[in-house]
Amino acid sequence: MKLAVLVNEGPYTHQASDSAYQFTKAALEKGHEIFRVFFYHDGVNNGTRFTVPPQDDRNLQVLWSELAAKYNLDLTVCIAAAQRRGILDEGEMKRHGKDGNNIAPGFRISGLGQLIEAGIKSERLVTFGD
Amino acid sequence: MSTLHTVNKSPFDRSTMASCLAHLKAGDAVLIIEDGVVGARKGTAFAATVTAAIGNAEVFVLGPDLAARGMGEDDLVDGVKIVDYDGFVDLVTKHDRTQAWL
Numbered sequence: 031m032k033l034a035v036l037v038n039e040g041p042y043t044h045q046a047s048d049s050a051y052q053f054t055k056a057a058l059e060k061g062h063e064i065f066r067v068f069f070y071h072d073g074v075n076n077g078t079r080f081t082v083p084p085q086d087d088r089n090l091q092v093l094w095s096e097l098a099a100k101y102n103l104d105l106t107v108c109i110a111a112a113q114r115r116g117i118l119d120e121g122e123m124k125r126h127g128k129d130g131n132n133i134a135p136g137f138r139i140s141g142l143g144q145l146i147e148a149g150i151k152s153e154r155l156v157t158f159g160d
Numbered sequence: 161m162s163t164l165h166t167v168n169k170s171p172f173d174r175s176t177m178a179s180c181l182a183h184l185k186a187g188d189a190v191l192i193i194e195d196g197v198v199g200a201r202k203g204t205a206f207a208a209t210v211t212a213a214i215g216n217a218e219v220f221v222l223g224p225d226l227a228a229r230g231m232g233e234d235d236l237v238d239g240v241k242i243v244d245y246d247g248f249v250d251l252v253t254k255h256d257r258t259q260a261w262l
Contacts, residue, residue, distance in 0.1 A: 031253045038262070045194040045225075046168070052224075056245035062253070154252050156166075157260035 033057055034152035035067045036145065038159030040075035041090040042083070047076055050158035051093055058101050066104040066148040067094075069137075071159070074112045077105065079134035091134050098136030105137045106144045162187040164255040168194040168262070171206045176261040178206075181213040188217040191243070191251055197226045200240045207237045214239040222248060 035054050039046035054064055069076055081091050098105050107117060116132070119139050123131040133139060149155050165188060171177040177199045180190060190213065192200050199206050200221045213219055214237075223242045226232065233242060243251065252258055 033252065049168070049193055049225075052245050053248055057249045057252075060246060060249050062249065154258055156252055156258050157262065158168075159260065159262045160168075 031154065032063045032065050032152045034065045034148035034155045036148075036155060036157040036159075037067060037069045037073035037076060038071045038157065040072035041081070043072065044160055046158040046160055047073065047090055048088075051090060051097070053156060053158070054103075055097060058097070058103075064101070064103055065152040066106055066144065068106050068108070068145045068148055069111075070108045070142075070145065071111055072115070073159070074107045074115055074117045077107045077112070077134050077137035078117055078132045080132045095134050095136040103136065107133070107137055107139045108145070109139050109141050112139055161256045162189070164188070164251050164258045165190045166258065166260045167192050167196045167199070168260075170195045171199040171209070172204075178209065180261045181209055184213055184217040186216055189220060189251055189255060190217060191220045191222065191248060193222040193225050193248075195229075197221050197229055197231065200226075200236050201231065202235065202237045210237045210240065220247070220251065 035050055037050045041047040076090055076094055083089050097103055118128055118131040119133040120131050165180045167177045167180050169176055200210055219240045220243050221240055223244050
């Protein structure tokens with residue numbers, strides 16, 4: 031079945047990002063298609079490659095990036111939420127005259143339309159948040 | 161048309177679980193995850209609300225989240241069932257839509 035996932039909460043806050051990751055992984059391993067994982071609100075903080083959690087802790091950003099590489103996942107970060115929280119790709123870095131960018135491998139920055147499209151084109155939309 | 165409802169907060173913290181259980185239709189299912197799992201514990205002030213909901217719909221808890229909080233099958237209100245993440249995915253596909261009570 032074609033599923034989409036919405037993540038509204040950042041990593042290491044409560045548990046929503048962990049739950050979303052575990053659900054997405056389980057769905058893929060069962061052979062379902064994940065049309066898109068959309069990161070909104072504080073959820074965009076899953077998509078920075080500058081996180082450095084302790085080595086004996088799970089690194090959610092790396093886990094998402096690895097899952098994206100393995101299954102060719104579309105990890106989309108909401109642009110307005112990302113800009114507020116300092117999540118930039120190279121294009122946004124240049125557009126806003128910033129001195130660096132931090133988008134993690136496998137993530138891309140796009141608009142809220144991608145969430146609407148995910149809701150329309152998927153058979154189920156599963157939301158994780160706080 | 162049936163709905164899978166997910167609830168992730170304790171009923172002693174938020175009113176989402178009480179609202180959810182009050183809005184169930186016959187054939188719906190509730191999956192309690194994260195800190196919500198304490199709401200399925202027997203012997204609490206909320207247990208009767210969960211028992212009343214089970215007559216109308218199925219109530220599940222996510223096993224790994226239950227275990228992470230030091231609880232198991234014997235701690236649950238009678239009739240509450242345990243699923244793992246595989247079971248979570250199956251519940252999503254079995255029901256026509258998913259509603260997260262955030």
